[in-house]
């Protein structure tokens with residue numbers, strides 16, 4: 016990416032104001048920096064966006080709700096957590112985005128996620144605004160009864176701020192089928208209404224087929240599309256995947272189905288390297304280990320006799336393709352350099368903002384394919400959007416139809432990135448394309464509303 020001196024000056028001046036107003040919020044600042052470095056040059060010759068202060072308004076959440084969540088642990092101790100909902104922008108639809116339960120959750124992380132969600136949801140072309148929420152509650156060392164009591168307490172307060180036409184949360188790190196079930200049940204008890212206030216629900220109570228698979232599958236479809244443009248495919252490619260939760264599991268499943276060889280997975284304690292490749296049977300072992308037993312990935316290494324690397328990330332293992340699917344900032348410039356030097360040709364971000372800005376620059380300089388999270392992991396929220404439609408219509412669509420819709424949606428997102436990010440015949444800046452395509456629709460809706 017080449018930025019002229021005058022654009023760089025405008026970007027620096029915009030960012031210094033943003034940093035002053037959002038002190039210490041480094042993840043939020045990072046997400047904004049990445050977006051404005053493309054949008055400021057893009058709107059240079061579009062004075063209306065500037066006059067109407069669209070970018071300034073887009074960088075200020077509509078509101079943030081912060082609340083206390085008290086619950087009782089199994090020993091009878093009273094515990095106090097902090098709950099949040101960032102309602103970032105509802106210009107193109109009700110606020111929509113996940114809930115994260117992780118000890119690291121803070122306002123900066125949720126603001127970055129809600130900001131990114133706004134552009135991502137716009138890329139799906141479905142009527143969804145951007146939001147994100149969660150808590151610093153750590154579900155990992157808790158019993159299911161403790162998780163239930165926490166979820167009930169959390170929803171008791173959150174229920175004041177959400178609704179099928181207002182704000183529809185879903186899962187994210189630490190929030191899966193179990194937590195969604197507890198929260199939906201509590202909302203139903205509080206309101207005596209069965210209504211689509213959450214997505215990612217169980218199939219028995221209003222959930223959509225393939226929502227569980229959608230994020231991981233979607234990231235692989237995005238990769239497939241990028242490779243196709245270069246006359247390549249996944250068949251025979253060695254793939255690194257980080258994480259071993261919802262997104263990583265289904266990214267691995269789809270890679271294997273399409274002939275890729277997945278050699279790594281990780282969790283917050285380390286990664287496993289299986290040079291023979293993780294096949295369907297081994298993946299089923301991981302799904303049971305991480306989703307049902309809630310155990311550590313290191314057990315895979317013991318069970319299958321492969322290497323386990325504690326406290327390390329998988330990026331130094333030679334491979335053709337990488338799917339970071341764990342968390343933000345899990346690839347730094349050194350990791351990116353190792354990937355490039357080992358011959359990696361493409362990255363698709365399953366996690367949100369897993370690549371640091373310096374690392375993105377390494378990929379760009381090396382000219383390798385890079386699908387940013389707002390495009391690559393939009394499949395999950397897209398199927399959430401279709402879950403909302405099914406709930407509103409009180410209908411359930413067939414699994415095969417949704418499989419086709421997901422594939423189509425990811426092709427469409429790829430094509431939007433190409434439309435706005437094409438640099439030459441088959442050279443595309445996907446980050447530029449995703450940022451501009453995502454921005455345009457939200458910005459135009461904001462223009463239509465005037466000053467609100």
Ligand code: NDP
Pocket residue numbers: 186187188189190191230258259260261262263281282283284340341342343365366367392393395396
């Ligand atoms: P899960 O909770 O199912 O899994 C998270 C995985 O990432 C686990 O393997 C976890 O390890 C690991 N992890 C979490 N935090 C860290 C950390 N600080 N350092 C290293 N590893 C970590 O979450 P998801 O799979 O749902 O989410 C993964 C990523 O994908 C997140 O960035 C999320 O925002 C993004 N995403 C999720 C979507 C969804 O539909 N679920 C949609 C779009 C994006 P451990 O088991 O040790 O905790």
Ligand code: 2IT
Pocket residue numbers: 111112113114132135183184185186187214367392393395396397399
């Ligand atoms: O980051 C994301 O897109 C999600 N966690 C999914 C959001 C959703 O509403 O399905």
